[in-house]
Amino acid sequence: MTNKLIILDRDGVINEDSDAYIKTPDEWQPLPGSAAAIARLNRAGYRVVVATNQSGLARGLFDAATLDAIHQRMAARLRDAGARLDDIYVCPHGPDDGCDCRKPAPGLIDQIVADYGEVAGVPLVGDSLRDLQAGVARGCRPVLVLTGKGRRTLDKGLPEDLGPVAVYDSLARFVDQFLKDAS
8 A cells, every 4th residue: 555544434433423423522532542543553654534424514413613623622632642633524414415425425535535645445444334335436445343333334234345344343453453464
């Protein structure tokens, strides 16, 4: 892989997920080990970006300023662990808006390609089928974590058209193996 880039979903990968949405900064709680895992990627020279559906915006559950405050909290908690994100790509649309950026559509990945270059072979770590589908559409290597909705996603079965999907208990476990394999 020539592009030292990792793409992460947010809710359920970096932080606790909620079926009621993460609507306030206080509701954003990091998953154990996720910040340290991102810090290890940063130290190894990887750029780490987030691609996240945030339909709570379209649903009126929170506004753009609140989403920004949530992301500021996330950045602060990551900084506390010596970690950083290089970018956050957000789809603000609802499921019926017909946009090209709401995963499983690959629009967020296309934005990442425009900013960072080719993503073929770049790991895309998610906890839902739609995360993996968005990445595979642009040649990313799908990685499913069993945090968030990951266990439910795996239990439903992964479609064969995804190709091989690496499955890990958590972002931290993925990063452990990824960095070991890269060395």
